[in-house]
Amino acid sequence: MRTLLDLVPKMSYTLIQGNLDREITELVYDSRKVTPGCIFVCIVGAISDGHDYLQDVIDRGAVCVVVEREVEVPSDITVLRVNSSRTALAELSAAWFGHPAEQLTTIGITGTKGKTTTTYMIRDMMEHAGLKTGLVGTIEVIIGDDHIPAVNTTPESFLLQQYFRRMVDAGITHVVMEVSSQALKMDRVGGFLFDYGIFTNLEEDHIGGAEHPDMADYIYCKSLLFRKCKLGLINADADYLEGVLDRHTCEIETFGIENPADLRASDIQRINEPGYLGVKYQLSGLANYPVRVDIPGDFTVYNSLVAIALCRHLGVDTQNILSALDQVQVKGRLEVVPTPGDYTLMIDYAHNAMSLEALLKNIRKYGPNRMICMFGCGGNRSKVRRYEMGEVSSRLADLTVVTSDNPRNEEPMDIINDILIGVKKADGAYVTIPDRKEAIRYCMEHAQSGDIILLAGKGHEDYQEIKGKKHHMDERELIADILADR
Numbered sequence: 001m002r003t004l005l006d007l008v009p010k011m012s013y014t015l016i017q018g019n020l021d022r023e024i025t026e027l028v029y030d031s032r033k034v035t036p037g038c039i040f041v042c043i044v045g046a047i048s049d050g051h052d053y054l055q056d057v058i059d060r061g062a063v064c065v066v067v068e069r070e071v072e073v074p075s076d077i078t079v080l081r082v083n084s085s086r087t088a089l090a091e092l093s094a095a096w097f098g099h100p101a102e103q104l105t106t107i108g109i110t111g112t113k114g115k116t117t118t119t120y121m122i123r124d125m126m127e128h129a130g131l132k133t134g135l136v137g138t139i140e141v142i143i144g145d146d147h148i149p150a151v152n153t154t155p156e157s158f159l160l161q162q163y164f165r166r167m168v169d170a171g172i173t174h175v176v177m178e179v180s181s182q183a184l185k186m187d188r189v190g191g192f193l194f195d196y197g198i199f200t201n202l203e204e205d206h207i208g209g210a211e212h213p214d215m216a217d218y219i220y221c222k223s224l225l226f227r228k229c230k231l232g233l234i235n236a237d238a239d240y241l242e243g244v245l246d247r248h249t250c251e252i253e254t255f256g257i258e259n260p261a262d263l264r265a266s267d268i269q270r271i272n273e274p275g276y277l278g279v280k281y282q283l284s285g286l287a288n289y290p291v292r293v294d295i296p297g298d299f300t301v302y303n304s305l306v307a308i309a310l311c312r313h314l315g316v317d318t319q320n321i322l323s324a325l326d327q328v329q330v331k332g333r334l335e336v337v338p339t340p341g342d343y344t345l346m347i348d349y350a351h352n353a354m355s356l357e358a359l360l361k362n363i364r365k366y367g368p369n370r371m372i373c374m375f376g377c378g379g380n381r382s383k384v385r386r387y388e389m390g391e392v393s394s395r396l397a398d399l400t401v402v403t404s405d406n407p408r409n410e411e412p413m414d415i416i417n418d419i420l421i422g423v424k425k426a427d428g429a430y431v432t433i434p435d436r437k438e439a440i441r442y443c444m445e446h447a448q449s450g451d452i453i454l455l456a457g458k459g460h461e462d463y464q465e466i467k468g469k470k471h472h473m474d475e476r477e478l479i480a481d482i483l484a485d486r
Contacts, residue, residue: 001025002096004039004064004078010191011082011091013066018078022063027096029089029158036061041089044068050085066092090157090190100164101192104134104172107310108179108189110225111200111235113355115153115178117295117333118200118303122176125307125324129316134167136160136177139331139460144170154183157190174314181221182211189228196313197229197250198306201238203354219243226250233309235302236261253286255305257298262286263309265301272366274342277334277452283308289318293325295334297362332459334359337479343447344368347475349459351378351405353388356456360396369450373397374443375457376405376415376436379465383418390422397454400430403439405457406465436464437478444482 004020007027025037031053034040040062042050050057054071064078065071066088073079082088094101107122109115119137126133135142138153143166154160154177167175179197183189202222204215212218219240226232226248234245236256245252254261257268263285271278277296283289286309293304304325311321329335335347350356356375364371373393377386393400402419404412412434423430433439443453455475462474 007039007092007095008080010095011088013080013082013088016067016079016081017073017075018064020078022078024064027092027158028062029156031057034060034062038062039064039066039092041066041085041092042068043085043089084187086157086187087190090161090187092191093158093161094191096158097161097165099192100161100168103168104164105174105196105314106192106194107174107176107196107198108194108225108229109176109198109200110179110181110184110222111198111238112203113358114200114299114303115180116349117300117330118198118306119176119178120330120333121295121303121307121325121328122310124328125311125316125321126174126176126314128324129311129314129320131174131314131316132170132172134163134170134172134175136163136175138178143167144172152183153178153180154188157188160188161191179225181218184224185212185217185221189225194225194229195231196310197225197232198310199226199232199234199238199244200302200306201235202240202244215240216243220246223247226252231313233306235306237302253309255302255309257301257305263305265291265305268298268301270296270366272344272368274450275336275338275344277336277344277346277363277366287312287318289322291322291325294327294329296366297334297359298365299358299362300334332461335459337476339444339479339483341444341447342449343451343453345444345447345453345455345479347455347459349461350375350454350456351459352385353392356389357392357396359454359456360392363452363454364396366452368452369448370398370452371396372399372401372443372447372451372453374401374403374439374453374455376403376407376412377419377457378406379408379410379412379415386415386418387422387425390419391425392422394423394426394428394430397428400428401439401443402430402432403436404434404464405436406463408465409467436473436475437482440475440478441482444479 001023024039028038029041040057066080116138123133123135141148223244229250232250232252236254236259255263265281268281280292332349337345350359463470464473
């Protein structure tokens with residue numbers, strides 16, 4: 001059993017009433033989960049405010065509340081006032097689970113693009129070198145053999161600390177994780193100091209709605225990672241560097257291609273063979289040797305550079321680094337699926353115009369005979385995305401195959417017709433095939449020698465959401481079925 005005295009030593013607070021020498025049964029921030037003897041943290045959210053539920057929380061047995069403003073509660077309730085309840089939740093969560101991050105080497109990755117791929121690349125290299133490494137990211141949380149589907153790119157601080165605790169208990173020594181701008185804004189990664197912070201890049205994204213009001217806020221939130229890590233590994237070629245490094249407190253090391261950097265890639269060559277796309281380059285600076293990576297695209301060079309930069313600090317030898325890079329694959333991120341044909345078939349999660357355009361431009365550099373792009377758009381989402389993705393694909397691909405993604409509560413053909421508005425703004429050839437399996441079959445059966453087929457939008461997802469239900473659908477299985485039929 002823990003007492004409040006056990007939980008608050010590293011926390012900034014004012015004791016308004018009550019005492020700290022009392023036992024606490026649970027740490028809770030959802031009023032529906034209050035149990036007798038718990039401490040309740042009043043989180044101020046975009047939709048609800050924990051302060052509004054205080055009476056119910058006390059009626060259900062909470063003995064301590066953490067608040068941001070003045071409240072009236074019975075005199076036997078301990079009240080801790082803080083500047084930020086989210087910060088308090090992170091600090092209390094770390095203490096509740098015994099500060100597990102202090103027993104791990106923690107690596108946080110932030111940026112607009114590249115977080116997921118870089119996270120898996122780093123984990124593969126570290127595991128290859130014998131370092132037991134956990135992962136927290138957009139797709140899943142990995143703790144040993146356990147793969148837990150993710151809800152957010154970066155989980156709430158309580159859940160994150162719980163994962164850290166499980167990792168330590170499982171004998172894991174390192175963790176690599178994606179750190180979203182929202183996580184930094186909401187202090188989900190509070191309560192501990194990262195050993196390494198990584199910055200991939202920054203583009204105009206996540207602006208508006210419940211995310212960031214403008215670019216200044218987006219940049220500011222990204223910069224917070226480099227005020228809470230020991231060493232920052234920074235892309236020297238990225239935009240907005242000055243803002244991201246504003247008031248940083250960590251040491252800085254750089255990687256890049258174009259600008260001077262501590263670790264630099266040059267003589268970049270693209271590898272295009274039937275069923276295989278990759279990249280190789282010469283590494284120079286803090287390390288000097290040729291590198292080959294089993295994932296295509298210029299961004300792969302950046303992702304591998306930062307993975308190498310990090311693994312140098314962790315003592316991973318060159319042979320393990322090169323061996324891991326030459327066989328790394330990330331599910332649903334430029335994932336090449338083997339087929340018997342002399343074309344290349346790949347799956348990627350690109351599901352908005354910006355990511356699809358970057359992907360198609362990079363793949364075009366491999367000089368395919370034709371670039372075939374198959375995608376759909378999600379239902380109950382912005383129509384603007386449909387127009388933009390349609391236009392991008394029509395402009396950059398030789399053939400666009402418009403199909404269904406997650407129609408949710410909309411009719412698939414309504415979504416497809418919206419996409420076609422964008423497709424017709426450019427001059428690319430196109431076909432519409434609502435059934436996703438049949439659309440994939442069409443791409444494969446009409447592939448020519450040297451073609452590159454991109455199945456975009458689903459990536460790692462193994463379901464299709466229709467009328468409120470998720471139906472199992474894995475594109476890899478669909479491809480296998482099509483090959484078996486043939």
